Amino acid sequence: MIEIKQLTKKYTDKVAVDNLTLDIHSGVVTGFLGPNGAGKSTTMRMILGLIDPTKGYVFIDKKPYCKLDNPINKIGALIDADAVNPRFSARQHLTFMATAANLSKARVEEMIFLTGLEKAGDKPIKEYSFGMRQRLGIAGALIGDPDTIILDEPFNGLDVDGIKWLRKLTMDLALRGKAVLVSSHLMGEVQEIAGRVIVLARGQLIADMDMKEMNQRSLSGYVQVKTNRAQELRRALESKGADVISNGKDDIQVRNMEIKKIGEIAFVNNIPLYELSKYQPTLEQLYTELTKGREDYSSNNTKKKREEK
Amino acid sequence: MISQIKAEWKKLMFMNFTKIYLLILMISSLLLGITFSLTTNMTQGRALNELPNIDVITANLLGIDVGAIMLLVFTAIIISSEFSTKFIHVVLAVTPQRGKVFFAKLAAFGIFSTCVSLIITSLTFSCGQFILYINGRDMVSLADGNIIRLLAGCMAMPIFYCLITVCFTFLFRNSALSITCSLGIMILPAFISWFDEKIQMVLLPLLPRAALHSLSGISELGTESISIIRSTISLLIWLSTLYMFALWNFKRKDII
Numbered sequence: 001m002i003e004i005k006q007l008t009k010k011y012t013d014k015v016a017v018d019n020l021t022l023d024i025h026s027g028v029v030t031g032f033l034g035p036n037g038a039g040k041s042t043t044m045r046m047i048l049g050l051i052d053p054t055k056g057y058v059f060i061d062k063k064p065y066c067k068l069d070n071p072i073n074k075i076g077a078l079i080d081a082d083a084v085n086p087r088f089s090a091r092q093h094l095t096f097m098a099t100a101a102n103l104s105k106a107r108v109e110e111m112i113f114l115t116g117l118e119k120a121g122d123k124p125i126k127e128y129s130f131g132m133r134q135r136l137g138i139a140g141a142l143i144g145d146p147d148t149i150i151l152d153e154p155f156n157g158l159d160v161d162g163i164k165w166l167r168k169l170t171m172d173l174a175l176r177g178k179a180v181l182v183s184s185h186l187m188g189e190v191q192e193i194a195g196r197v198i199v200l201a202r203g204q205l206i207a208d209m210d211m212k213e214m215n216q217r218s219l220s221g222y223v224q225v226k227t228n229r230a231q232e233l234r235r236a237l238e239s240k241g242a243d244v245i246s247n248g249k250d251d252i253q254v255r256n257m258e259i260k261k262i263g264e265i266a267f268v269n270n271i272p273l274y275e276l277s278k279y280q281p282t283l284e285q286l287y288t289e290l291t292k293g294r295e296d297y298s299s300n301n302t303k304k305k306r307e308e309k
Numbered sequence: 310m311i312s313q314i315k316a317e318w319k320k321l322m323f324m325n326f327t328k329i330y331l332l333i334l335m336i337s338s339l340l341l342g343i344t345f346s347l348t349t350n351m352t353q354g355r356a357l358n359e360l361p362n363i364d365v366i367t368a369n370l371l372g373i374d375v376g377a378i379m380l381l382v383f384t385a386i387i388i389s390s391e392f393s394t395k396f397i398h399v400v401l402a403v404t405p406q407r408g409k410v411f412f413a414k415l416a417a418f419g420i421f422s423t424c425v426s427l428i429i430t431s432l433t434f435s436c437g438q439f440i441l442y443i444n445g446r447d448m449v450s451l452a453d454g455n456i457i458r459l460l461a462g463c464m465a466m467p468i469f470y471c472l473i474t475v476c477f478t479f480l481f482r483n484s485a486l487s488i489t490c491s492l493g494i495m496i497l498p499a500f501i502s503w504f505d506e507k508i509q510m511v512l513l514p515l516l517p518r519a520a521l522h523s524l525s526g527i528s529e530l531g532t533e534s535i536s537i538i539r540s541t542i543s544l545l546i547w548l549s550t551l552y553m554f555a556l557w558n559f560k561r562k563d564i565i
Contacts, residue, residue, distance in 0.1 A: 049405045050398060050564040066405040077402055083395035085320075092323040093399075100316035100403045140399060 001026060002047060002075075002148055002179065006056035009042050009203075016042040018203035019056070024148065024181055029174045031194035032183035033287055039203040040183045041079070044152055048077055060148070072101040072144030078137035078151045086126035090117045090136045093125065097143050111139035116165070130157030138166070148179040155189045167193050187287055199287065214286055222253045223262055226275035233271050240265060250274075310413065313404055317417035321387070334379040335429055342372025342433040346440055362441055362449050366456070367527065369437030370463045376429040377467040381474040381491045384418055388475060389484035397564055407560045415475050415552070422471035423464075430464045455526055462525025469517060469544055470495060476551035479559045494547075498533070506532070520544045 002024040009017040017039040024030055034040050045051040047058045049065040057064065060074050068074050084093055094108040112121045115135040120128065125136065134157050141149055151170070155163055170180050170193050184190050190197070197214055199207040207214065227233050230252050234244045242257035254262055259278050266273050321327055346368040350356045357365060391397045404410050438448045449456050470491055477487035498518045501509055509532050513519050519533035520540035528534040535543065 045564075048398075048402055050401060052563060066407075068405070071405050072403050075402075079398055079402075080395055083398040085324075085390070085394055085396045087324050087326060092319075096316050096320050096323070097399065097403050099319055100313055100400070102312045140402075 001061065002181075003059045003062075004043070004047075004056070005059075007043065007046060007053050007058060008055040009039070009046060009051060010054045015203050017046070017053075017200075020200070020203070020205055021056075022198060022205060022208050024179050025196070026147065026179045027174055027177045028195040029170050029180040029182060029193045031190035031197040032181050032200070033187070033190065033197060034183075034200035034206075037202075038200040040200055041152055042203075043200070044077065044079055044150055044181075044183070047150065048075065048079070050079075070101070070144070072097070072103075072146065074146055075148045075150060076141035076144055076146035077149070078134070078141045078154055080152065081130065081133040081137040081157070084125050084133065084136065086124065088125055089122045090125065090128075090139070091121045093136060094139060094143060097140055101144055103143060107143055111143050114142065115139040131159055131162055134158055135162070138169075146178070148181070149173055150181045152183050154182060155184055163189065197286075222255045222279050223257070223259050224275060224277045224279055225252050225254055225262060225266075225273060226250055227252075227266070227271055227273050229271045232269065233266060236265050236269050236271070237262065253279075310409060313409055313413035314416045314420075316403075317413045318420065321417060321421055327383075327387075330379075330383050331425065334376055334383070334425065335432060337379060338372040338376035338429040339432050339436055340372070341375045342369040342436055343440070345369065345371040346437065357440070358444060358446075362446060363455070363459075365441055365446075366434065366437035366449055367459065369433045369440065370430070370459070372433040372436075373426070373429055373463050373466060376425065377470045378492070378495070380422060380425055380467050381470045382488055384422075384471050384474040385478050385484040385487040385491070388414065388478040389482060389487065392482040392564075401564060408556060411479055411556055411559055414479075415472060418471055418475050419468065422468045425471075426464045426467040429467070430460055434460060458524070458526045462521060462523075462527070465524055465544070466521050469521065469548070472548055473517075473551050476548070476555040479555040480551070514539075515543070517544060517547055520547075 004020055004022050004024075007017055007020040008015070016037075020039070020043060032040050032044075042051060046053050047060075047065065060068060060071075065071055065075065088096070090112060091108060094111055095105070097103075098105060098108050112118055115138055117132065117135055117139065120132060125133065128136070134154060138151065138154060141151065149170075154166055158166060167189065170182060174180050174195070182190060182193065191211075194211060196210045197207060198205070224247075225233065228250055230246065230250050234246065234252055237244050237252075237254055237257060240257070240261070242262070243255040245253045245255075247253050259276060263273070263276055266276075345352070346357065346365055349360055349364075349368055353360070353364075353368075360368070391400065400410055401407065404413075441448050451457065473494065474487055474491045477490045478484065481487055481490075494517060498513055498516055501512050501516075504512075513533040514535050516533075519528060519535055520543040522528035522533055523535045523540040524537060
């Protein structure tokens with residue numbers, strides 16, 4: 001398990017990660033979300049010891065990464081698919097990793113097969129597409145059969161088959177009891193695979209909860225109700241603490257109340273219902289809701305700055 | 310540690326660039342050695358047949374200087390590219406102990422430069438012997454202690470400059486700066502020789518060139534001549550000082 005406590009990274013001009021405390025659990029895919037400059041990559045690099053925290057720590061099985069006996073068996077990471085020697089082939093890249101980590105050569109071939117790089121295994125990496133580099137990065141992350149897998153934007157550059165393959169792979173890894181941390185801007189992909197979501201904005205932890213809890217807490221989620229006595233039902237629901245918005249003569253949107261309870265209140269008040277349906281927000285809507293106004297880099301900000309000038 | 314050194318060695322040997330560059334390095338050393346020995350009437354004011362046998366060999370061995378320069382350029386390019394391509398992320402993900410990574414790199418380049426140095430020393434020496442032979446002169450004997458000392462000293466030079474370049478590249482993470490510093494140390498004695506003899510007497514013996522020339526037995530008497538023990542200690546001090554600075558910097562700075 002990865003334990004992150006009060007992790008902070010300050011640079012002269014900004015705080016990249018601010019007092020971050022969280023655990024990364026086994027057996028679940030955790031989506032790691034946040035706008036550009038939120039501190040996701042900095043956090044991932046601090047987990048791997050590439051960046052020293054200004055304050056706080058990251059422990060993997062109660063030790064910092066650099067103190068682990070066989071680190072590649074604990075954490076496998078894809079931080080940057082371009083972090084390769086372009087003159088090497090995929091087989092050479094993985095052989096280097098296997099040699100340094102004392103792994104068998106057979107493991108190299110297994111990873112090449114797993115990531116579908118058999119045909120390109122001996123070509124120089126400089127001839128690879130970005131998607132192929134992503135596959136190689138994933139092969140490198142998995143070569144030590146680690147307990148925790150960290151993937152930074154792994155869906156970037158993958159084709160439809162690649163996305164399906166990675167989706168299945170991450171879910172299989174979680175089913176095998178491994179902790180999988182996936183950062184991505186493709187909310188749809190994270191929604192498909194993640195059981196838990198961590199959201200960062202401006203270096204701070206905005207949300208750390210499972211998907212079910214996140215859906216419930218969201219303002220974007222509501223229950224759509226259709227009745228010919230909308231005003232009467234509205235009063236009844238509001239008296240029980242629900243937030244209700246009229247959406248036309250016979251339609252209302254209800255927030256902060258379970259669908260079952262709405263049905264019961266309507267029943268008790270003898271109000272006929274023609275529609276009672278739960279509207280689930282997409283992860284993208286939830287993400288937008290949570291990070292609104294906390295982006296470091298957005299097209300609006302740029303526009304505003306231009307206007308200020 | 311052995312597995313890290315093995316991995317670093319494999320990394321060097323994987324690349325076609327290494328093989329091509331090595332071939333060019335060897336040919337250049339050999340050709341420039343021949344050029345130096347055939348142009349002594351211009352460089353030393355004496356024709357080849359007026360020179361003692363040992364000087365003919367020494368002129369050929371100057372080709373090793375070219376090999377040393379090419380080797381340090383190669384070292385800086387290869388190591389700095391790990392930082393510029395971010396391949397160092399992969400290296401540190403597998404071996405997060407930065408001291409281990411640095412030492413493995415130093416060991417791999419130490420072995421590599423020893424092999425290269427042995428080859429170019431053998432080539433340039435053999436070429437010198439061949440020139441003596443075709444001019445109908447006696448070849449020098451390897452049983453002669455002075456010749457062995459000369460060859461050993463010449464062989465030490467590419468190894469030393471390669472190792473300090475490893476340190477400079479870890480210190481600066483930049484090939485241009487590392488090459489400049491290594492070359493700077495190599496040619497510093499030429500600048501110092503512009504100064505007064507008193508200053509030369511103080512500074513020249515402290516520089517690696519004095520140690521390397523003294524090891525080879527070709528040092529200029531008075532200004533740079535030091536004993537073999539002092540020479541060895543001087544080279545070790547240079548190397549260990551740079552090693553410590555580079556290690557401190559490599560451990561201290563973030564890898565972004």
